[in-house]
Amino acid sequence: MIGLEIHVQLATKSKMFCRCPTGYDESKPNTATCSICLGLPGSLPVFNKKVLDYAVKLSMALNCTFPKETYFSRKIYFYPDMGKNFQITQNESPLSRNGYIEIDLNGKKKKIRIRRVHMEEDPAKLIHIGKITDAKYTLMDYNRSGMPLCEIVTEPDMESPEEARIFMNKLNSILQHLGIFNPDFCTIKADANVSIEGGERVEVKNISGFKSIEAALKYEIERQNKEMKSSGKIERETRHFETETGTTHTLRKKEAEADYGYIFEPDLPVITLETDYLAKMRDVLPELPDARAKRIHEQYKLDKSVADTIVLDKHLADFFEECAKKIKNYELLANWVLGDLLKCINYNSITINDVSKNGFMELMEFIEKEKISPRQAKEVIKVFVEKGTSPKEIVKKMGGEAITNDKEIEAVVKKVLEKNKKAVDDYERGNENSFNFLFGQVMRETKSRAHPDIVRRVLKKLL
Numbered sequence: 001m002i003g004l005e006i007h008v009q010l011a012t013k014s015k016m017f018c019r020c021p022t023g024y025d026e027s028k029p030n031t032a033t034c035s036i037c038l039g040l041p042g043s044l045p046v047f048n049k050k051v052l053d054y055a056v057k058l059s060m061a062l063n064c065t066f067p068k069e070t071y072f073s074r075k076i077y078f079y080p081d082m083g084k085n086f087q088i089t090q091n092e093s094p095l096s097r098n099g100y101i102e103i104d105l106n107g108k109k110k111k112i113r114i115r116r117v118h119m120e121e122d123p124a125k126l127i128h129i130g131k132i133t134d135a136k137y138t139l140m141d142y143n144r145s146g147m148p149l150c151e152i153v154t155e156p157d158m159e160s161p162e163e164a165r166i167f168m169n170k171l172n173s174i175l176q177h178l179g180i181f182n183p184d185f186c187t188i189k190a191d192a193n194v195s196i197e198g199g200e201r202v203e204v205k206n207i208s209g210f211k212s213i214e215a216a217l218k219y220e221i222e223r224q225n226k227e228m229k230s231s232g233k234i235e236r237e238t239r240h241f242e243t244e245t246g247t248t249h250t251l252r253k254k255e256a257e258a259d260y261g262y263i264f265e266p267d268l269p270v271i272t273l274e275t276d277y278l279a280k281m282r283d284v285l286p287e288l289p290d291a292r293a294k295r296i297h298e299q300y301k302l303d304k305s306v307a308d309t310i311v312l313d314k315h316l317a318d319f320f321e322e323c324a325k326k327i328k329n330y331e332l333l334a335n336w337v338l339g340d341l342l343k344c345i346n347y348n349s350i351t352i353n354d355v356s357k358n359g360f361m362e363l364m365e366f367i368e369k370e371k372i373s374p375r376q377a378k379e380v381i382k383v384f385v386e387k388g389t390s391p392k393e394i395v396k397k398m399g400g401e402a403i404t405n406d407k408e409i410e411a412v413v414k415k416v417l418e419k420n421k422k423a424v425d426d427y428e429r430g431n432e433n434s435f436n437f438l439f440g441q442v443m444r445e446t447k448s449r450a451h452p453d454i455v456r457r458v459l460k461k462l463l
C-alpha cells in the first residue's frame with residue numbers, strides 16, 4: 001500500500017507571508033529574506049491572497065470539497081530550518097478534503113483518493129556537507145523560507161511504484177494546465193508511506209521531482225520484502241531517500257504525529273470561503289486534462305489513448321493544437337509529434353518550447369504532401385530539432401525533395417542491379433535478405449529521397 005504526501009511549490013511572485021520574491025538567485029544564499037521569513041521576534045505575517053486562489057483552484061481540479069472556514073496552525077518544532085521554531089501550516093482545518101484523481105491503468109480507470117489539501121510555508125534549506133547522517137557541518141539558506149506550498153495527501157490507494165508514477169504524471173499535467181506551477185523554478189517533493197502485508201508503515205522522506213518517485217518506491221518495497229523474509233517484521237520508522245544512490249536510510253524510529261503540538265496561529269485571520277468567491281474561482285478554471293483529452297479525441301478523431309498521451313504534457317498538447325490549425329491530417333501529425341519529435345527532443349535534452357512551430361509545420365507539410373520520403377523526413381527532423389535550421393534548407397542540402405516518379409527511380413534501380421550482380425543472383429536463389437540489401441543500395445544512391453514504396457515496387461518488377 002502506497003500513500004503520498006506531495007509538496008507542490010506554487011508559482012506566486014512573492015512569498016507566502018511577506019513581500020520577498022520567490023524568483024531569487026540560487027547562487028546568492030540568504031539574500032531574499034526579511035524579518036518575517038527569517039522569523040525574527042515581533043515580525044507579523046501577512047497572508048498572500050494569490051496563494052489561496054491557487055490552492056483553491058488546485059483543490060477544485062482534484063475534486064475536493066471545501067469547509068465554510070479554514071485557518072492556519074503552528075507546527076512546533078526545534079530545528080534550524082525554521083527560525084521562529086514553528087512552521088505555519090494547516091492541521092485541524094485543511095483548505096479542502098475528500099477529492100480524487102482518476103488514473104488510467106492499461107485502459108482500466110482507477111480513482112486515487114485525495115484525503116486533504118492544505119497550505120503551508122516552506123522552511124529554509126539546509127545543505128548538509130556530506131551525507132545527512134554523518135555531515136560534519138550544515139549550511140543554512142533562508143531564501144527558501146516562507147515559499148508557498150500546497151500539500152496534497154492521498155489515501156494509501158496505490159498498489160505499485162508504476163501506479164504512483166502514473167498518478168504523479170497526471171498530477172503534473174493538472175498543475176501545468178492550472179498554470180500554478182512552473183517546472184523551471186518550482187520544486188515538487190514527496191514523502192511516501194509504504195507498507196507491505198504484515199508490516200508496519202514506513203515513511204520515506206525527501207523524494208524530489210517526478211522521476212525519483214518510482215525509483216524510491218521500487219527500492220523501498222524490495223528492501224521491506226527482504227527485511228520481512230529475514231526478520232519476519234517491519235518496524236515503524238522514517239527513512240531518508242538519497243537521490244544519488246537511489247537508496248533509503250533510517251532517520252528516526254517510531255515517530256507519531258502528536259509530537260508536534262499543533263496550536264492555532266493567532267497572527268493570521270480565519271479564512272471564510274464565501275460561496276461567491278468559490279463560484280468566481282470555478283468560473284476561471286481552465287480546461288483540465290480529462291476534459292481536454294476528451295475534446296481532442298472527438299475534435300481530431302484521434303484514439304483516446306493518443307489523446308490521453310498528448311494531454312499529459314500541456315505544452316506538447318498546445319503545440320499539437322497550434323499545428324493542427326494548418327496540418328489537417330491529424331493522425332499523421334500526432335504520430336510525428338509523439339514519435340520522432342519527442343524522441344529528438346529527449347535526445348537533445350531540450351523541451352517542446354525550444355522547437356519552432358513554424359519550422360515543424362513546414363516539415364509536416366513536406367510529409368503530408370509526400371514531397372519528402374518518410375526516411376528523408378526522419379533525417380530532416382533530427383537536424384531541424386538539433387540545429388533549428390528550417391526544414392526547407394535541410395531538404396535542399398540533402399539533395400532536394402523526394403523522387404516520386406517511376407522513371408527516375410527505375411534508372412537508379414537499373415544502375416544498382418548492374419553494380420550488384422552477386423546480390424541479384426542470391427535473390428534469384430531465394431535469399432530474401434538480398435532484396436533488403438538492394439533496397440538499401442537504391443535508398444543510399446538517392447540519398448533516401450526516393451519514395452520507399454515506389455522503390456520496392458520497381459525493384460520487384462526489375463528483379
Ligand SMILES: [Zn+2]
Binds near residue numbers: 019032
Ligand atoms: Zn521575507
